Amino acid sequence: MASSIDVARLAGVSQSAVSRVFTPGASVSDRMREKVLATARALNYRPNFVARSLTTGRSRIIGLVVAYLDNQYYPVAVERLTKALQARGYHVMMFMTEQTATNIDDVVSGILDHQVDGIVVASVAMSSKLADRCTEAGVPVVLFNRIQSEDRFSSVISDNFGGGRLLARFLVEGGHQRIGYLAGWEGASTQRDREAGFRAGLAAAGRGLFAWECGNYTFSVAEAATRRMFAADREHPDAIFVCNDHMAIAAMDVLRHEQGLRVPEDVSVVSYDDVPQAAWRSYGLTSLRQPTDSMVAATVDALMARIEGSETDPRRISLPGELIVRTSARIPAGWDAPTQS
Amino acid sequence: MASSIDVARLAGVSQSAVSRVFTPGASVSDRMREKVLATARALNYRPNFVARSLTTGRSRIIGLVVAYLDNQYYPVAVERLTKALQARGYHVMMFMTEQTATNIDDVVSGILDHQVDGIVVASVAMSSKLADRCTEAGVPVVLFNRIQSEDRFSSVISDNFGGGRLLARFLVEGGHQRIGYLAGWEGASTQRDREAGFRAGLAAAGRGLFAWECGNYTFSVAEAATRRMFAADREHPDAIFVCNDHMAIAAMDVLRHEQGLRVPEDVSVVSYDDVPQAAWRSYGLTSLRQPTDSMVAATVDALMARIEGSETDPRRISLPGELIVRTSARIPAGWDAPTQS
DNA sequence: CTTGCGTTTGCAACCGTATGCAAAACGGAG
DNA sequence: CTCCGTTTTGCATACGGTTGCAAACGCAAG
Incomplete structure (x- = not known):
């Protein structure tokens, strides 16, 4: 690989001249730039980023x-x-x-x-x-x-807090009575803020959480958490907020294919992120878009x-964020109709 | 940030000694290594990768x-x-x-x-x-x-060719009569080889393609292609091989939610890659795992x-690759039962 | 033809490390 | 203690650029 010295020698100029030609904003005459660029092209020279980084520190x-x-x-x-x-x-x-x-x-x-x-x-x-x-x-x-x-x-x-609160309103106004929350990894601020916002939204309507489980932001843990929350021996939630779409999809599959529940007829599911899969029609997740x-x-x-x-x-x-209303949760009067995308 | 020179000065040794301590395989006495590492830790020195790259060329x-x-x-x-x-x-x-x-x-x-x-x-x-x-x-x-x-x-x-051929056998032995292919981007070798293998597999059974469309490896293009392939005015395939899972999911959603077809009862779908979503129970894609x-x-x-x-x-x-049999396609006798994962 | 000022160019030092080579230190044998 | 073969260490240079500084240049005015 050619270096700036090679170019300088061949063009009959100093090495610093070559450097300046390739340094935006440096002072170079048109004639010089021309000459240098020509020979640079001939040798197909390109400045070495590593060397440049060393001197500039960037x-x-x-x-x-x-x-x-x-x-x-x-x-x-x-x-x-x-x-x-x-x-x-x-x-x-x-x-x-x-x-x-x-x-x-x-x-x-x-x-x-x-x-x-x-x-x-x-x-x-x-x-x-x-x-x-x-x-x-x-x-x-x-x-x-x-x-x-x-x-x-x-x-x-x-705005995770605001998003959580909005989803709470959405579920409350949808007439749900037993509202559950499926948490993400508790070390994450996203999890904490979404849950806090959700609880605040419920509280504002004089309501509280009916059920709580932790899915750790993991597919398999979320599946297990869903099974616990919907265990056969007790009354199950009629709506859940799952802390992100990734877990929500795991939850929906458990609800439909293991528990035999219909979404949204038996259980409404809402979540957060609006990943591309949320729009897939098998899920149609109502989700708060980041x-x-x-x-x-x-x-x-x-x-x-x-x-x-x-x-x-x-x-x-x-x-x-923005609430994207689809089909995974009952839609309260006055809220947007299902979006296509 | 401390440099090797700073460390050398403080430790009372040469800069090259410091360098050698941090160069695996260089010749350094234990006493020297000790001393240098100690002062390096004190200055919390770490070798500068950029400078190293410049001299070594790696x-x-x-x-x-x-x-x-x-x-x-x-x-x-x-x-x-x-x-x-x-x-x-x-x-x-x-x-x-x-x-x-x-x-x-x-x-x-x-x-x-x-x-x-x-x-x-x-x-x-x-x-x-x-x-x-x-x-x-x-x-x-x-x-x-x-x-x-x-x-x-x-x-x-x-082995895209072999994978395509195996999927052809799978569909043929499943008793399908009208077999379609949904192609990926035709510039890609994956697409060409999978199709070639698939055609070869059909040919080996004395069969040919009933339908062909191109989905370009894109979600939306694959949707459109599926609509064309299953247009209402003509007989539709009873099985398709979609060139990758990404498009297969788009196709399945169109089949089920637009065309009102059941998978696998009305149409079998198989594809390639076995991405994580293929295992989601709403799809249960039979797919050739890379x-x-x-x-x-x-x-x-x-x-x-x-x-x-x-x-x-x-x-x-x-x-x-390995064929992962799930529920999106009729399973011929003698092939593996559906896998869970 | 000077003078002076602004622009362009070259010189040289530097960025932080690696490494060939020679000098120094070490260690064991005689 | 001397001698010699092995490590171990230091010296000096190289890697490929950037940049402050001063010299060279160009051009217009006096």
């Missing part, structure tokens, strides 16, 4: 930490985030992790070693030791779809403000 | 190019690949692209600029100009789930053989 790489890729919400988010960053000249380095804390520390250390310009953490919590390392290294972090009590990080979420595009845009903005701008304080962004 | 980064993340097969593969590479000390840089060729060229150029040690291309074809650039740069490429007539690249696929784990392992092996070993020739690996 790598144009964003580290992305993800735990679940089986919950379709994340692949979609990852895809959009990657594209948005690509469009800005950044690249994404992927890191998979489990929820276990020790693992995450290793993983994030690995990220920092690569001198990333920023980190996006999706669906995962960061230890505060790690937080120290990041601030110390001057690497901005954005929590995507999570918040933490630590206020050092920027975060981008949808504003993924805006969340991605806000994430990129927050990163750029820190990296390229001079912003120094973390942002905490909460964006409103 | 970045320990693998570029991963993906087009679709909405077909769940790919997120799953990406997850496993990322983990497998992480386990070997490599990291994955993600690149999203569309199928359009010009775009891919830009994207891969971006990858090469980062001095990646290897490239995995999933679900996408590479132009031969690009191929030149990669060989020239000495960067090994593995095509994942695709093959190309270019034999310069390694490739890892499942051996994703082995494919990932083979991909990593092929890369490592080129990067760390001295292998120079491309590998072309084809792994056998």
Whole structure:
């Protein structure tokens, strides 16, 4: 591979001239640019990002930490985030992790070693030791779809509390009497806020939870939780809010194919995220849509403000979701008719 | 951030000593290692990957190019690949692209600029100009789930031809009379091979295709294709092979919810991939499972053989799939009973 | 033809690490 | 204690760029 020195020699100019031609905003005459670009093309020279990173201290790489890729919400988010960053000249380095804390520390250390310009953490919590390392290294972090009590990080979420409350109203106005809640992993802020909002919404109508089980954001655990909640020996809920679509689908299949219950005639099901599968007609999930595009845009903005701008304080962004009414739950009068998409 | 020089100074040793302590296999006395590690810990020093990459010419980064993340097969593969590479000390840089060729060229150029040690291309074809650039740069490429007539690249696929043929046998022995095929994107080798295998299997039984439509590997296009294939004004197939699960689900929903047909009573549906959703009980897709784990392992092996070993020739690996029998198609006598998972 | 100012160019130092080579230290045998 | 073969260590250079600074240049005004 040709280096800038090769190009310089062949073009009869200094190496720094070559560098400047490939540095946006540097001072170069048209004649020089012409000449250099010509010989660069001849040698098919392209600047070496690694060397550039070394001197500038900026790598144009964003580290992305993800735990679940089986919950379709994340692949979609990852895809959009990657594209948005690509469009800005950044690249994404992927890191998979489990929820276990020790693992995450290793993983994030690995990220920092690569001198990333920023980190996006999706669906995962960061230890505060790690937080120290990041601030110390001057690497901005954005929590995507999570918040933490630590206020050092920027975060981008949808209004989980408001969404939960709205779903409570929806079920109450639908005339449901025995309303259950199927929780996600209790370490997650999404779970806590959605449940809190849901309870608040019920309370506002003078109601409470009829049943509660935890599905841990996992398909199989959610199945088991549904079986417990709908055990044959007692009266079962006539409506449930499942904390995300991924679990809601597991729940619906158990209800229909194991318990012999009809949805929505016997049980209404609502959930959160609006992943693509929610629209599949076998499920037709009434779900609170996360504003993924805006969340991605806000994430990129927050990163750029820190990296390229001079912003120094973390942002905490909460964006409103939208209720997508489909067929998995009885529809109260006055609410939207089922949407097609 | 502390550099190796800082550590060296504080420990009273040379910078190269520090470097050697962090270079596996270098010659260092125990006393030296001890001393250096201690002060390194004190300064919480970690070697800078960028600088290391610059001198060694190896970045320990693998570029991963993906087009679709909405077909769940790919997120799953990406997850496993990322983990497998992480386990070997490599990291994955993600690149999203569309199928359009010009775009891919830009994207891969971006990858090469980062001095990646290897490239995995999933679900996408590479132009031969690009191929030149990669060989020239000495960067090994593995095509994942695709093959190309270019034999310069390694490739890892499942036996699409054999899988298609097996599904044909399955449908024929199930006693189906009018067998249709719903194709994927015709530019893809997966599509071509599965169709060829399927046709061969039918031919072996003295049969042919009753209907053919193209769904382009896209949800909405597959829906439209299904509508055409099952138009009311003519006799419809009593079985179809849909080229992947992603489209098969679209097809099943159209059959059941638009055409009022029962699956499998009126129409048998089989497909390919065995994505997680295929096991969902609302679909229960009989599908040819891709051996994703082995494919990932083979991909990593092929890369490592080129990067760390001295292998120079491309590998072309084809792994056998496995038929997972569920409920979406009539089951011929003598074939496995429905599997649960 | 000077002078002066703004632009373009080259020089040289630096980013943080790896590594070939020679010097130094070590250790065992005689 | 000396000598010699092995480690172990340090020195110096290289990797491929960026960038502050000063020299060179271009051009218009005096």
